[in-house]
Amino acid sequence: MIRAVLLDLLGVVYDGDTLIPGAAAAIERLRDAGLPLRFVSNTTRSPRGKIIAQVAAMGIEVTDEELLTPARAAVEWLRNHDRRPHLFVHPDLEGEFSGLEGGSGNALVVGDAGEGFNHASLNQAFRALAAGADFVALAVNRTFKDADGQLSLDTGAFVAALEFASGRSPIVVGKPSPDFFLSALAGLNCPADDAVMVGDDAESDVAGALRAGLGEALLVRTGKYRPGDETRFDPAPTALVDDLAAAAEWILNRAAA
Known part of the structure; x- marks a missing residue:
């Protein structure tokens, strides 16, 4: 049942x-x-409040306890492991990780950085891993349906690039x-x-x-x-x-x- x-x-x-x-x-x-x-x-671009407001505008009420996102799961993981985040995420999502600056170690947190995915930012993330940061992926989706109705590259492709370069497997929280x-x-x-x-x-x-x-x-x-x-x-x-x-x-x- x-x-x-x-x-x-x-x-x-x-x-x-x-x-x-x-x-x-x-x-x-x-x-x-x-x-x-x-x-x-x-989703690893939109903060929880924006998602709840978006569906409310469509006439659907979703409470905070009913919604689970990778960012929420990552925050719990970071707290449980006493890690401070090195964020490689969309700017809109950064506020979800406030208050975690005091951890005893670092964790690279990778989400959908959108236009932030470029060689310089990927290399900075790689260097964080090379320096010993834990590797946390918010999601590893291959594609998403973009605003034009076509499929576009999602976070998984960039997580895979960092995994290949670093030889490190990510902890996937979504x-x-x-x-x-x-x-x-x-x-x-x-x-x-x-x-x-x-x-x-x-x-x-x-x-x-x-x-x-x-x-x-x-x-x-x-x-x-x-x-x-x-x-x-x-x-x-x-x-x-x-x-x-x-x-x-x-x-x-x-x-x-």
Whole structure:
């Protein structure tokens, strides 16, 4: 039986500043059924407050405790390991890491730096690793759907470059890290195998959730989805559905069983 639902945001609930048709009603149906929701976004450009305000402007209320982002997971990791961040992230995200300046060691934190990805900044990050900083990646997504509707390089390509140059493997704190999915379920009194994930990324959202032990993971044909994605990664999606509205119908049919 399904007892909790994890939802990606970008590509599942909205595209850019546009709500995906049927998404708001689907979320309302899931809430009305008494299913606890967690929104697990892999965005590494926008701060939490901006994400919550963005979806609120679309008519969807998301509370602070319902939203999990890689930045929040990274802050927890930095505190637990007494590290101060050497940030290689988008300027909009830097405020999420305030108050962490007093750690006993350094950690390079890599996110989507946008136009900040260039040789000079990558080399500075490489030198931080060479000097012994821990290597923390907010996410390792290969691509994202850009404002023009086409796919663009995401953070994973630049993380891979630093990994190749340094010979160091990163600690990934966002999707597809199992800890990220399990952290989203913490406090819901729901075993992982009673939870379902809905996402548009067959690798990070779907295969990542299933490897973390979630019982079901649905891939939607919205957002960054491209035909054939459902066969490209292992484990494969539990089901391929048109959109969040279809995913909600699928979930509710099984939650009531």
